[in-house]
Amino acid sequence: MSRQTIESVQILRFIAALIVVLDHCTFVGKMIAARSNTPFHFPMFPGRLGVDIFFIISGFIMVYISSDGGRWTITPAAFFQNRWIRIAPIYLVATILYVALYFLAGNFERWSLLQYLTSALFIPYFDEVTKLPFPILGQGWTLCFEMFFYSIFAIALNLPRRASLVFLCVVFFSLVLVGLIWNFVSGSVFVLTPMPTRADFIVPRFWLHSIILEFLAGILLAMLREHIMARHQLWSFAFPISVCLAIIVAYILQANLTDDYLKPFPSLIRFSCALSVVAICVLTTSKNRSAWLQNMLVFLGGCSYSLYLFHPHVIFLMDSLWKRLGALADIKAFVVVGTLLSILVSVAVYLSLETRMIRLFNTMRPKIAKASQAYAAEASKTLSSHQLASPPEG
DSSP: OOOOOOHHHHHHHHHHHHHHHHHHHHHHHHHHHHHTTOOOOOOOOOHHHHHHHHHHHHHHHHHHHHEETTEEOSOHHHHHHHHHHHHHHHHHHHHHHHHHHHHHTTOOOSSOHHHHHHHHTTOOOOBTTTTBOOOSSGGGHHHHHHHHHHHHHHHHTTSOHHHHHHHHHHHHHHHHHHHHHHHHHHTSOOOSSOOSOGGGOOHHHHTTSGGGHHHHHHHHHHHHHHHHHHHSOOEEOSOHHHHHHHHHHHHHHHHHHOTTTTTTOHHHHHHHHHHHHHHHHHSEEOSOOOOHHHHHHHHHHHTHHHHHHHHHHHHHHHHHHHHHHGGGSOHHHHHHHHHHHHHHHHHHHIIIIIHHHHHHHHHHHHHHHHHHHHHHHHHHHHHHHHHHHSOOOO
C-alpha cells in the first residue's frame, strides 16, 4: 500500500543532509586553512545531529510504509527488496565513483580488497588511515546501521504487529545492554570517532552502539501518530518547519558558544533536539501546501539521499582546486560554494541516476521472480524424473 508523503518530514530530511554537508565542508575548510597557515573562522555544524534526525525518521518511516490499520501490509522479503533497491545500487555507484577519484589522483593502494568487499556488503571495517570503523565512502557508516536495522525489522514482520513491536524493543535494548557490558568488561568505550588502536573495534561491537535506539524512537513515534489519528485529527500547526529550524539553530548556536557545550550530557541533549523536530513533523499537520518554497524544499528532500552520498565527491574535487589556487582562494567561500555545488550535483544525480536506477530495479523484480519460479519448477521436475528413474534403495 502506498502511503502519502509527509511533506514536513521530507523537508526535514533535506535539512538533516544539509547539516552533514556543512559539517564536512567546514571540516575540510579547517584542514585547508591549517595547510596554508590561514585563520579560519566559520560556524561549527554538528553533523551527528543530522544523523540522529535521519535515524529517527528511518524508524518512523519503516512502520509508516509497512502497516495499516494495526497490521503489516508487506512481506519480509518484499520489504527487504524494497529497502535494498532504495539504498544499495546508488550507494555502490557513489562508492565506485569515489574510488575512481582516488585512482585518477594516482592513489591505487588506498584500500585493501577486503575493504572493497565489506563496503559493498555494508559491513564496517577499521580503516588504518582514518582510524574509523567506516566503509570506503565514509558517510556509509550510517548505512551499515540502516541495513542492520532493516534486517531486524524484516524479521519482525514475520510476527503479528503488536508482538513484533515488543520483539523490536527487546532486541534493541538487549543489544545496547550487551554493548554496555562489553564496554565495562573491556575497559574501553566504543565510540564512532577516530580510535587510536584496532583492538577497540570488533565488527559485532559496531551494532551494539546505543545509537540504534534512535530507530526504536522513530518506531514509537509512528505508533503514537497512529494512536492520535485513531481518536482524533492531528494537531493543525501552521509553521512546523520554522519551529524545527529554530530548535536546530538554537542547538547549533549553543554548540558554537563553548567548547564543552551541553556537558555532561551532549549526546542526550542532541538526541532530544532530533527527537523534538521529528515529533513536530510527524505529530502535526500543516495547511501550507501550495507555497513554492515548500514545494522546492519537498523536492530537495527527495534529493537528500543523493546529497548525502555525493557531497564528498564535490568536496574532494574542490579540495584539489583550492590546493592549486593557494592563497588566491577564499577558504570561507570553500564552505559556501561546496555546499551549493553539492546541492546542485545531488539534484542532477537524483533526476538522472537515482530515480532511474530505482525504476530499473523495480522493473527487473517481476522478471527475476518469474525466472526464479521457472527455475524452481524445472528443478523440481528434474528431481521428480530422477527419483522415478532411480531404483529404490533397500
